[in-house]
Amino acid sequence: MIDLSRRKFFGHSAALASLVAAGIPNLSFAQAATDKRLVVIVLRGAMDGLHMMPAYGDRHYYRSRPKIAVPKPGEQGGALDLNGYFGLHPKLGKLLPLYKAGDMAIIPAIATGYRERSHFDGQTVLESGTTNMAGTLSGWLNRALSNETTGHGPKGLALGKNVPLLLRGPSDVMSWAQDNLPDLEEEFLNDMAKLFVKDPLFSENLERGRSKTFSAPKNMMTSGKSLRSLNNFLEGTQAAGMILAQDRSPRIAVVDMLGFDTHYGQIPRMDVLFDALADGIMMLRKKLSKHWDKTTILVISEFGRTVAENGSQGTDHGRGGMSMLLGGTVGGGRVAGDWPGLSEKGLHEGRELKAAISYEALFKSVLISHLGLPRNFVEDVVFPQSRATKPIEGLFKT
Amino acid sequence: MADNKMTFTALNRFGFGPKFGEARQVSKDPQAWLRSKIKPQKTLPVRLQKYDSYAVSMSKIYHSVVSENPEDKRLTRRKLHQIFHEETADRTRVMIETDNAFYERLVTFWANHFTVSRSRPWIAPGLAAYEREAIRPHVFGKFEDMLLAAIGHPSMLFYLDNIKSIGPNSALGLRGRRSYNENLAREILELHTLGVNGGYGLEDVKELALGLTGWADGAFMFRQQDYTDDIMPVFKFIPRIHEPGTRTVMGETFPQNGVEQGRAILRHLAHHPATSEFIAQKLVRHFVADDPPAAAVKTIAKAFRDTKGDLAKISAALIDLKAAWAQPLSKVKTPHELVVSLYRVAGWKNIPQRHILEPLKLLEQEPFFAPSPAGWGDEAGDWLTSGALIRRLEWIRAICARIPLTRSPRDILAQAGLAQFNPALSRKVENAPSADYALALIFCSAEFQRR
Numbered sequence: 001m002i003d004l005s006r007r008k009f010f011g012h013s014a015a016l017a018s019l020v021a022a023g024i025p026n027l028s029f030a031q032a033a034t035d036k037r038l039v040v041i042v043l044r045g046a047m048d049g050l051h052m053m054p055a056y057g058d059r060h061y062y063r064s065r066p067k068i069a070v071p072k073p074g075e076q077g078g079a080l081d082l083n084g085y086f087g088l089h090p091k092l093g094k095l096l097p098l099y100k101a102g103d104m105a106i107i108p109a110i111a112t113g114y115r116e117r118s119h120f121d122g123q124t125v126l127e128s129g130t131t132n133m134a135g136t137l138s139g140w141l142n143r144a145l146s147n148e149t150t151g152h153g154p155k156g157l158a159l160g161k162n163v164p165l166l167l168r169g170p171s172d173v174m175s176w177a178q179d180n181l182p183d184l185e186e187e188f189l190n191d192m193a194k195l196f197v198k199d200p201l202f203s204e205n206l207e208r209g210r211s212k213t214f215s216a217p218k219n220m221m222t223s224g225k226s227l228r229s230l231n232n233f234l235e236g237t238q239a240a241g242m243i244l245a246q247d248r249s250p251r252i253a254v255v256d257m258l259g260f261d262t263h264y265g266q267i268p269r270m271d272v273l274f275d276a277l278a279d280g281i282m283m284l285r286k287k288l289s290k291h292w293d294k295t296t297i298l299v300i301s302e303f304g305r306t307v308a309e310n311g312s313q314g315t316d317h318g319r320g321g322m323s324m325l326l327g328g329t330v331g332g333g334r335v336a337g338d339w340p341g342l343s344e345k346g347l348h349e350g351r352e353l354k355a356a357i358s359y360e361a362l363f364k365s366v367l368i369s370h371l372g373l374p375r376n377f378v379e380d381v382v383f384p385q386s387r388a389t390k391p392i393e394g395l396f397k398t
Numbered sequence: 399m400a401d402n403k404m405t406f407t408a409l410n411r412f413g414f415g416p417k418f419g420e421a422r423q424v425s426k427d428p429q430a431w432l433r434s435k436i437k438p439q440k441t442l443p444v445r446l447q448k449y450d451s452y453a454v455s456m457s458k459i460y461h462s463v464v465s466e467n468p469e470d471k472r473l474t475r476r477k478l479h480q481i482f483h484e485e486t487a488d489r490t491r492v493m494i495e496t497d498n499a500f501y502e503r504l505v506t507f508w509a510n511h512f513t514v515s516r517s518r519p520w521i522a523p524g525l526a527a528y529e530r531e532a533i534r535p536h537v538f539g540k541f542e543d544m545l546l547a548a549i550g551h552p553s554m555l556f557y558l559d560n561i562k563s564i565g566p567n568s569a570l571g572l573r574g575r576r577s578y579n580e581n582l583a584r585e586i587l588e589l590h591t592l593g594v595n596g597g598y599g600l601e602d603v604k605e606l607a608l609g610l611t612g613w614a615d616g617a618f619m620f621r622q623q624d625y626t627d628d629i630m631p632v633f634k635f636i637p638r639i640h641e642p643g644t645r646t647v648m649g650e651t652f653p654q655n656g657v658e659q660g661r662a663i664l665r666h667l668a669h670h671p672a673t674s675e676f677i678a679q680k681l682v683r684h685f686v687a688d689d690p691p692a693a694a695v696k697t698i699a700k701a702f703r704d705t706k707g708d709l710a711k712i713s714a715a716l717i718d719l720k721a722a723w724a725q726p727l728s729k730v731k732t733p734h735e736l737v738v739s740l741y742r743v744a745g746w747k748n749i750p751q752r753h754i755l756e757p758l759k760l761l762e763q764e765p766f767f768a769p770s771p772a773g774w775g776d777e778a779g780d781w782l783t784s785g786a787l788i789r790r791l792e793w794i795r796a797i798c799a800r801i802p803l804t805r806s807p808r809d810i811l812a813q814a815g816l817a818q819f820n821p822a823l824s825r826k827v828e829n830a831p832s833a834d835y836a837l838a839l840i841f842c843s844a845e846f847q848r849r
Binding site: 116117118119120121163182183184188189191192194195196197198199201202204205206207208209210258263264310311312314316317349 | 559562563564566571576577578579580581584588594600603730769770772778782783784785787788791792795796820822823826835838839842843844847848
């Protein structure tokens with residue numbers, strides 16, 4: 001652990017930056033009013049929920065997936081039984097103790113209001129929390145941060161060089177990434193601030209980028225895995241865990257994981273991805289162990305995939321997907337929410353899982369029951385016009 | 399002088415910024431000067447002529463896979479990746495040195511429109527060849543020809559899974575359980591032609607996918623024991639996996655005609671009114687503003703329809719757009735544009751490969767490595783977060799200490815033409831504590847980072 005240099009952290013707080021520029025050292029922002037932690041893991045590419053949590057008790061499952069189904073519990077490479085009907089993919093086996101301890105809940109059939117099949121639009125709806133994609137969009141998580149009960153100063157943290165839409169918007173957030181360029185001289189930054197003065201886009205981004213806050217890991221682990229994006233994910237979860245564990249730090253982090261668009265050769269690709277996903281979640285479990293009873297990890301994806309496999313041992317885009325909640329706060333050890341089943345009649349357009357629960361309901365539950373945001377605020381500011389969508393009851397321990 | 403500002407726009411908005419001395423060569427009529435750059439490029443830039451075709455480089459990979467020596471595969475791939483990186487650097491050098499930056503900018507625009515990405519590592523060694531073969535020849539040609547060349551290129555067929563797409567009622571489909579794959583068809587409709595709001599439905603995706611069954615890479619379907627020298631990874635239509643029957647896409651029916659069926663559908667899409675709107679919007683976003691003005695989009699869409707997708711005439715129409723000459727320039731340079739434009743005006747001869755590739759990786763725009771089939775974003779918000787801005791400044795500050803200083807920062811500032819927009823920059827440069835510091839001030843300025 002070292003004091004974090006400016007280049008590692010990009011504070012997005014204009015007020016803080018100007019104080020730093022004035023030479024006040026070791027500044028960090030106010031203690032957040034909440035001590036709850038939230039990590040959102042976005043699985044980009046539309047994760048195949050039926051591969052993550054195979055419905056091995058449903059005969060339609062094996063009929064629809066003759067080549068790529070996960071075998072039944074007890075068979076070679078078989079699923080790990082959860083409740084006699086659903087199993088967990090064996091590469092996620094590290095998570096099974098969490099499920100058994102009641103710290104993990106799975107929502108088997110969930111979707112946003114988005115009806116088409118574009119990843120980019122699907123992610124936009126998932127992250128902005130609206131199907132109306134006109135104009136300048138902000139992320140629902142960023143809007144949630146604008147409530148004063150979550151404290152002052154930068155409260156959200158994006159792991160990666162770019163801030164995902166989920167965290168973009170009016171509230172201050174920070175991003176973290178690794179690189180190895182020398183720091184800029186204070187004098188040079190002051191000169192640039194003066195030269196940018198006529199260009200608000202550049203001057204505002206420079207101000208935000210200059211704040212220097214708290215400590216973060218310098219020597220990141222090397223996982224030995226060759227995929228660049230997986231390394232980014234694993235480093236991201238490690239950094240998120242270490243940063244969120246500190247007293248004066250953002251409380252909310254977003255980590256991206258890429259590669260779930262498995263149109264072909266799904267089995268080996270998902271093996272690698274699930275292995276890394278389990279490692280990343282267990283890294284968060286470890287780094288946040290002192291705060292585990294205040295932590296929720298939310299795993300989401302823009303939509304799901306077809307129930308039947310396609311001709312190239314993969315699956316195509318579909319409606320209903322799967323989501324996971326983990327953490328000491330979670331009322332887990334169960335599969336939460338309805339399950340529409342896999343019979344052809346029960347499927348959307350005869351090929352895709354229906355959505356038994358909307359993401360909006362899940363997100364509202366997390367904001368109200370976990371972060372403790374007032375319901376009125378959530379329904380006025382974060383998800384306007386969502387009063388008809390009730391939060392899900394009982395997702396969290398009481 | 400207004401002329402001077404138009405020269406600035408011609409060089410920056412339509413090109414990659416001036417080379418040292420280039421501003422003098424722009425005539426009194428910058429629009430006419432730009433129009434003179436619109437001419438078919440019959441030959442490749444010299445630097446790119448020595449590289450293998452897609453078929454030749456990829457066939458080396460296929461050969462190594464069937465080789466009896468397991469080391470062959472590893473060594474071949476390593477060698478090919480090395481060559482790929484050399485070509486990637488040479489491609490950027492071409493853009494740094496070219497006298498026709500308008501053409502090279504359009505190459506990057508269209509290659510991005512028809513993105514094929516290294517996110518599928520197998521095809522990586524062939525991606526630079528894809529751009530040479532499918533994009534470069536058509537930049538001032540017909541949109542329809544570029545569409546057919548890009549979609550029909552084996553790297554695209556591989557990237558978007560069409561090589562594994564098998565008509566369920568084709569000869570092979572009837573024997574097995576394999577079926578068609580919609581990935582390519584969906585991206586053609588959403589990203590390459592009609593656009594996401596182009597009015598197509600799930601059925602159109604499926605019908606286009608079926609129409610394209612059989613479009614394959616001639617080397618992919620082989621059995622290993624059958625592999626011979628005359629099996630090549632070039633476009634090949636395979637009748638035994640092509641779905642029989644008539645197809646209907648966007649209300650138009652296309653009778654069974656083998657490979658010509660898919661071509662006919664693509665041609666129909668190339669000339670669909672939604673395509674002209676979608677392409678016009680992207681072009682205007684690129685050459686005018688992140689939020690493309692409706693009137694300009696309308697003008698370009700009309701030019702597209704009137705000329706049946708003649709990209710030379712559409713490029714000329716872009717030059718004629720009044721909105722494209724509005725100042726100050728509002729577009730933020732992408733990392734690639736930033737790196738190219740910096741080296742152009744700095745006039746560094748023989749830039750080492752790592753100083754070309756490393757910043758592109760650092761600033762997250764490695765050529766041929768777009769994150770998705772949608773390509774790189776073309777709006778300021780896609781590139782200018784606070785973290786990304788700091789990283790730009792850090793790289794520029796560091797590289798300015800390495801560029802061999804053959805000209806004074808004062809001269810470079812004058813060549814770049816920035817002081818007319820920000821007089822404070824001249825003063826800062828004059829008073830800078832060192833030459834590399836002065837250069838960094840120039841290249842970090844907002845005026846330099848916009849186009």
